[in-house]
Amino acid sequence: MFLCFCFSSFGCQRKKEYHTGKEVSYTSNEKEDSAKILELAKKYFQPIPQKAPQSEKDSKEKIALGKELYFDKRLSVNNTISCNSCHQLNNGKAGVDNEPTSPGAFGKRGDRNSPTVFNAAFHIAQFWDGRAKDLVEQAKGPILNPIEMAMPSEAEVIKKLKAIKDYQKKFQKAFPKEKDPLTYQNIAEAIAAFERTLITRDRLDDFLEGDLKALNQEELKGLQSFVKTGCTTCHSGPLLGGNMFQKMGLVHPYENRKDLGRFKVTKNPGEKYFFKVPSLRNVALTAPYFHDGSVKTLEQAVVKMAWLQLGKKLTSQEIKNIVAFLKALTGKRFLKK
Template identity: 50%
Template sequence: MKKIFVFLLAFNICIANELISPIPQSIEFDKEKALLGKKLYMDKSLSKDGTISCNTCHLIDNYGVDNKMTSPGVNNAQGVFNSPSSFNAVFNFVQFWDGRAKDLKEQAKGPLLNPIEHGLNESEVVQKVKDNNDYKKDFDKLYGEITFDNIADAIAEFEKTLITPNSPFDRYLRGDENAISEQAKRGYAAFVSNGCTSCHHGVNVGGNMYQKFGIFIQYPNQELLGLFDRTKREEDKMVFKVPSLRNVEKTAPYFHDGTMPALEQAVQFMAYYQLGKFLEEDTINDITAFLKTLTGEYNEQTK
């Protein structure tokens, strides 16, 4: 029996290795533009009341999240979606839960113009940047002019650098058998055998497809309808971008509405809603141990 288990474990892991890839050690980016983008990312003056920056909700010293159910905006407004991590977002196939931005540059524009986030319009953003002499010098050198498009481009260039390679799981995929525990290996096998990799695969262990939330059991919160709010197609109700599981141990609370406080609960409820299963406690603990191996190392490249 033990030999059969070991064989199945190895077989499942072999399959999964074709579905999940390690994060690259680095990606190409323009350092000068990224340095400018970091300043913009951290700048609270780029909001209606001077209280909100990109870093307010996507903290670079906290795995790109604020660990709140939903995030605050200008004039004490409150967002409706849980803020996804800005870390490793460059590897997502689209941005935002409903996929309304095709890339990081388009995503960077959204919060600046959102009335309950930064609360500005394009001309106001441009004017605030023009009023800062340091920004003016940087933009003159790197872009030739200050435009809303160039502002978003600089922020996106910085966000490219927010990657977390060298997680224990990445080291394991690269051949270090001792990088993760035996429990995590069991959890990895359970993650595959229970069907989790049908949605959570690729470099980001997610972030590369849409999926209906509540395939087997209807999800309780039917107020946020995901892709449907953009397309108005009935089949798109409760369809969301599958979130990345990179650094998931650090990015609670979970789900698009931030209603799930703990990772173990999230694993059980995802099995329930998406797979129609109720997993045993040992399996939950094993999968959770595996998910914790996805926590990587952020090495700032814009110092």
């Protein structure tokens, strides 16, 4: 925390530190510095929109149905896991299970880390390799994946849900214009509608919208280091990521060479080891990190990414400041009141 002596000649003022509520002192020079950093930040980042793309057509009935389906373990072959099992929304979780990889219906683990579902509606594509173009397409995958929810076919999913009278009524309300609304497509449509409501806003949004008090001095220094280091080459835009694919190990090779990433989807040799750049929103809550969940702490992730992607070795102070900035990206809904 940065303090100043409040002599009138220094233009010292009082403010409340946004995230602690404590009153601290700051000088007019600090205010000017914050304004300059804000202009820098606006070159690379934008506030998260209040509403997700395509959400204008989502009715409250469709969203409510999607929420129920998201938490329903009956969508798995043995009624043991739901969407929420791997992308947890309860108990203060940030849309993840905090596991390196997630266990499926029969206990076998997948080969990639489960990404957060928060703000997923704003991503360029879904899954680490971008194989699903949107949330609807993504929602169809895990239910039929033999390692994940392991239902044998779309027909079996529909048969199972149609045996539940309550669902037939709720699908009719969510899709009132359809004669037979309980379809696999509509299951995915409903889940996607719910997921489009999972938006977080944090102190960076407040800062970008003009609140110069939103970030403290350490976080502001971290923002500057983040930009100066070159992290914004990939982590930019509203989500600080989620808007492009990049090679894992751009400058120095990543040690895990088994997963070929996007190459599995495109068959383009030039895209070997390419993955979707993850969003950094709520990153302090989504450990472990990387597509294989191999890195346990945020500090380790910062050090490793600077070296692998940029060929840079950071000082201990740079690491500390960048981590402080990244922690400021934690959504307000997760902060203790």
